[in-house]
Amino acid sequence: xxxxxxxxxxxxxxxxxxxxxxxxxxxxxxxxxxxxxxxxxxxxxxxxxxxxxxxxxxxxxxxxxxxxxxxxxxxxxxxxxxxxxxxxxxxxxxxxxxxxxxxxxxxxxxxxxxxxxxxxxxxxxxxxxxxxxxxxxxxxxxxxxxxxxxxxxxxxxxxxxxxxxxxxxxxxxxxxxxxxxxxxxxxxxxxxxxxxxxxxxxxxxxxxxxxxxx
Amino acid sequence: xxxxxxxxxxxxxxxxxxxxxxxxxxxxxxxxxxxxxxxxxxxxxxxxxxxxxxxxxxxxxxxxxxxxxxxxxxxxxxxxxxxxxxxxxxxxxxxxxxxxxxxxxxxxxxxxxxxxxxxxxxxxxxxxxxxxxxxxxxxxxxxxxxxxxxxxxxxxxxxxxxxxxxxxxxxxxxxxxxxxxxxxxxxxxxxxxxxxxxxxxxxxxxxxxxxxxxxxxxxxxxxxxxxxxxxxxxxxxxxxxxxxxxxxxxxxxxxxxxxxxxxxxxxxxxxxxxxxxxxxxxxxxxxxxxxxxxxxxxxxxxxxxxxxxxxxxxxxxxxxxxxxxxxxxxxxxxxxxxxxxxxxxxxxxxxxxxxxxxxxxxxxxxxxxxxxxxxxxxxxxxxxxxxxxxxxxxxxxxxxxxxxxxxxxxxxxxxxxxxxxxxxxxxxxxxxxxxxxxxxxxxxxxxxxxxxxxxxxxxxxxxxxxxxxxxxxxxxxxxxxxxxxxxxxxxxxxxxxxxxxxxxxxxxxxxxxxxxxxxxxxxxx
Numbered sequence: 001x002x003x004x005x006x007x008x009x010x011x012x013x014x015x016x017x018x019x020x021x022x023x024x025x026x027x028x029x030x031x032x033x034x035x036x037x038x039x040x041x042x043x044x045x046x047x048x049x050x051x052x053x054x055x056x057x058x059x060x061x062x063x064x065x066x067x068x069x070x071x072x073x074x075x076x077x078x079x080x081x082x083x084x085x086x087x088x089x090x091x092x093x094x095x096x097x098x099x100x101x102x103x104x105x106x107x108x109x110x111x112x113x114x115x116x117x118x119x120x121x122x123x124x125x126x127x128x129x130x131x132x133x134x135x136x137x138x139x140x141x142x143x144x145x146x147x148x149x150x151x152x153x154x155x156x157x158x159x160x161x162x163x164x165x166x167x168x169x170x171x172x173x174x175x176x177x178x179x180x181x182x183x184x185x186x187x188x189x190x191x192x193x194x195x196x197x198x199x200x201x202x203x204x205x206x207x208x209x210x211x212x213x214x
Numbered sequence: 215x216x217x218x219x220x221x222x223x224x225x226x227x228x229x230x231x232x233x234x235x236x237x238x239x240x241x242x243x244x245x246x247x248x249x250x251x252x253x254x255x256x257x258x259x260x261x262x263x264x265x266x267x268x269x270x271x272x273x274x275x276x277x278x279x280x281x282x283x284x285x286x287x288x289x290x291x292x293x294x295x296x297x298x299x300x301x302x303x304x305x306x307x308x309x310x311x312x313x314x315x316x317x318x319x320x321x322x323x324x325x326x327x328x329x330x331x332x333x334x335x336x337x338x339x340x341x342x343x344x345x346x347x348x349x350x351x352x353x354x355x356x357x358x359x360x361x362x363x364x365x366x367x368x369x370x371x372x373x374x375x376x377x378x379x380x381x382x383x384x385x386x387x388x389x390x391x392x393x394x395x396x397x398x399x400x401x402x403x404x405x406x407x408x409x410x411x412x413x414x415x416x417x418x419x420x421x422x423x424x425x426x427x428x429x430x431x432x433x434x435x436x437x438x439x440x441x442x443x444x445x446x447x448x449x450x451x452x453x454x455x456x457x458x459x460x461x462x463x464x465x466x467x468x469x470x471x472x473x474x475x476x477x478x479x480x481x482x483x484x485x486x487x488x489x490x491x492x493x494x495x496x497x498x499x500x501x502x503x504x505x506x507x508x509x510x511x512x513x514x515x516x517x518x519x520x521x522x523x524x525x526x527x528x529x530x531x532x533x534x535x536x537x538x539x540x541x542x543x544x545x546x547x548x549x550x551x552x553x554x555x556x557x558x559x560x561x562x563x564x565x566x567x568x569x570x571x572x573x574x575x576x577x578x579x580x581x582x583x584x585x586x587x588x589x590x591x592x593x594x595x596x597x598x599x600x601x602x603x604x605x606x607x608x609x610x611x612x613x614x615x616x617x618x619x620x621x622x623x624x625x626x627x628x629x630x631x632x633x634x635x636x637x638x639x640x641x642x643x644x645x646x647x648x649x650x651x652x653x654x655x656x657x658x659x660x661x662x663x664x665x666x667x668x669x670x671x672x673x674x675x676x677x678x679x680x681x682x683x684x685x686x687x688x689x690x691x692x693x694x695x696x697x698x699x700x701x702x703x704x705x706x707x708x709x710x711x712x713x714x715x716x717x718x719x720x721x722x723x724x725x726x727x728x729x730x731x732x733x734x735x736x737x738x739x
Contacts, residue, residue, distance in 0.1 A: 036264070063271070
């Protein structure tokens with residue numbers, strides 16, 4: 001069994017067969033350019049000279065986790081089991097939860113439940129001294145980058161759900177510049193270190209292309 | 215979602231965050247009725263957290279780049295071998311990596327051994343504590359969340375944490391960590407064993423003009439350092455002026471600090487009560503100057519003074535009239551407070567003190583009538599002139615047009631402003647060892663019924679959820695320059711005795727104006 005218990009045929013990510021809505025993209029583009037003007041994020045994601053790669057991955061992982069936590073936390077009034085029966089990212093994509101330990105086979109859960117499982121799982125990784133060492137001098141495990149990649153893949157799903165399902169609420173709360181800045185930083189960092197497979201980024205492809213032109 | 219009935223609960227906690235523009239836009243949002251007050255509160259806190267994060271994140275990267283470039287430049291200019299140069303660069307890199315790891319280390323109450331109580335008040339307590347991993351001594355300020363919420367102090371708490379995290383100055387008490395659990399907020403701060411100016415004044419009654427001049431001058435630099443960051447203190451008083459072990463002064467307690475662009479708000483006495491008495495200058499007791507009060511009454515005032523320092527209300531004796539009247543105010547209100555403190559240092563009592571806080575407020579608002587000087591003790595004409603130029607209308611108050619006009623006053627003739635913190639302090643507190651608390655009031659250790667241990671985890675729940683009032687409270691400050699000092703030993707072991715230490719090299723660039731030479735360590739008692 002693989003380290004995280006995810007077998008070849010047990011996918012948590014399943015494309016749904018339906019036509020994507022054009023208006024969804026139009027709505028996104030309407031507010032997508034707003035950011036905080038946070039200086040040069042493209043330079044900011046680069047590994048500082050002389051820095052240990054794992055340390056750089058670790059400190060940024062914690063930051064992205066905190067940001068997603070806070071942004072999603074402002075939407076709990078709207079992201080309810082009734083309104084978001086599944087962890088969807090638009091009409092075409094749906095995520096099911098499995099962590100390979102407590103829940104070995106992917107299960108369909110509501111979006112708030114999925115996020116709760118996800119955030120609890122990530123926090124368990126961050127708190128695990130054998131994965132994210134906090135004491136000075138303690139080494140990172142050999143598979144550290146793989147853990148980080150899984151965390152990033154799953155954090156992306158929260159962004160995908162927010163953009164597809166709750167962006168209008170983000171706008172009404174005047175948070176779109178903050179969301180866009182955090183997401184832009186997240187994507188730039190992801191691409192800099194190859195943390196998420198391209199196909200996993202498909203739900204927000206249009207948005208990502210505005211950040212990283214190919 | 216759309217089913218929300220749009221009702222806004224009256225009396226809901228109104229979280230005013232630091233940016234007036236955000237606050238305005240939040241209240242002006244067209245969909246205001248679509249989301250609940252809790253949601254809007256969470257959104258405001260999340261936005262501020264993210265803005266602060268990117269500001270600090272990008273600044274941190276720039277600082278790191280600057281440190282590296284500075285070291286490279288100095289290494290090239292120095293007479294060391296290529297191998298030694300590489301070793302020095304590797305040492306800097308190792309320190310930066312350690313610093314980065316510290317940034318994501320979770321700090322909590324279990325990391326500190328709690329020691330003597332040195333302050334106690336309505337909202338909590340201040341206690342000496344020792345970091346378990348390093349043995350370093352700090353002051354731990356512990357604030358009860360429920361009290362913060364019930365007394366409308368959330369904004370004050372946030373103000374203090376934000377200012378301490380932002381301002382890094384030798385004139386300001388240093389914040390090392392802040393964190394929370396389910397019941398308390400914690401500020402882990404630099405411990406200043408010299409006590410505060412209030413205690414000094416209670417012991418000495420009056421100070422000589424030389425001693426007063428020294429501390430007023432250091433206070434000016436301290437106040438200016440927060441003004442430079444666009445903060446107004448609004449509540450400068452002797453309790454907030456604290457002495458380190460060498461007798462140098464630092465500003466502390468920023469619960470009322472507000473960024474300059476904040477909206478005005480106050481829980482102080484209403485306008486009517488203050489101004490309605492303005493024309494009745496004949497009111498008995500109204501115009502009585504402090505030194506004309508019965509001696510017993512003054513002694514009572516002093517006894518009450520200490521109790522007030524730890525109460526919810528505190529003392530209003532040093533507050534500027536424009537703050538009391540809830541008029542617009544700016545940094546000038548802090549210079550008024552300094553004038554009142556200077557008066558007390560030289561005369562022995564604040565100029566507008568009274569047993570009755572409301573009477574004190576009336577005196578302040580009617581300062582033109584009430585500001586008087588006794589025949590004794592004698593003070594110089596220059597001192598009197600300076601006090602009168604600080605306790606006056608905003609328009610003519612010194613400092614309104616910049617700090618230089620205060621510094622230029624004749625009373626400060628001979629003060630070397632840029633050497634104050636390097637020079638010997640005018641007063642040397644008695645401090646015996648790192649754990650000495652003799653300059654603070656004694657507090658009995660009341661071992662009440664052991665309360666249920668506060669819940670520490672999970673951290674994510676602390677970050678959001680029910681504690682959205684305290685989102686973003688966690689802070690860690692690692693003094694990378696200080697950690698560079700400890701690399702001296704490493705250099706010495708690996709290099710020749712002629713190898714310049716990192717601290718020596720960096721000192722030529724960054725440290726000369728900031729580090730106060732350490733006096734010899736006093737042996738433990």
